[in-house]
Amino acid sequence: MTSVRPLLRAAELRAALLPDAVEALDDMLVDLVEEPSRLGRLFPAAARRTARGQIAGTDHRVEDAVRVELVAAAASRLSPPDLLAELQAVYRYGDADEKRAVLLALGAVDDREVDGSDVLLDALRTNDVRLVAAAMGPHADRLSIHDWRHGVLKCLFVGVPLAGVAGLATRADDELAAMVRRYVDERRAAGRPVPDDALMLLDLITSTTAQEA
Incomplete structure (x- = not known):
């Protein structure tokens, strides 16, 4: 099992969400603990089911914090290689927002066995400022x-x-x-x-x- 540090404490994230969004987040977390392979299906819908936008008083966007929390739930049930495979697939098929969230999640992974260098290098080949910035965050020590x-x-x-x-x-x-x-x-x-x-x-x-x- 692999540990992933959330971008925000659970209480802070939930305070930024409406009640229906909190319920949706909790439902997704339960789904992932039961079946972590659902990450690829839940990841794209996460922003629609919860919220988007900057969280006041932080450097984070709510959709990023939600998605990293989803990764943390899946990681609690996955081996490092399986988690990496899930994140690589989510990144490969995701839009720019989803790719950024994968990069942020990689930066929050504590286990050195999870080496997402290939994902970082792909992001660095783009000219998307958000992806480049996320790629050169904490996980860049794997490069x-x-x-x-x-x-x-x-x-x-x-x-x-x-x-x-x-x-x-x-x-x-x-x-x-x-x-x-x-x-x-x-x-x-x-x-x-x-x-x-x-x-x-x-x-x-x-x-x-x-x-x-």
Whole structure:
């Protein structure tokens, strides 16, 4: 069985839902505990049966929190390989909102056996800011250093803030610095503005290298 951390505490999520939506969520959770293979069927309908929109006072959307809670219920009954297979299938056939929720759920999985690197890499091939940001969250520590560096660069290209990138302080290295410098030089040569995050990252790497010297 696998543990998945909800985006919100159960009471917080339910406080953001109308009574009918709370009942629908609880029904879906019971279904998944009884038969976790229903995840692929319940996942697409989750927003319609509960709600959509930003949850006041949080960084989360209600449909994401609902879907991650559904994954947590299924995970409680699945082995790590089976959970990963379910999430890969949901991602493959889902729309952009569903794909984002899968990426967020992967970031909430504690078990190192659940390696969704292939899903992250697919998201990083898109130009969807929401998918790129979610892909470079906590689960990005599963990416190889090569893929992780290119994920950081993709964030700069599409405008994803680097503050949300997992492992930035510990994985940023001279090779990444060289890639970012080339990116900065190309922007300047083209007369285009350089993102503040690119300069911040170069400062971070320079500072870290100096401390290690």
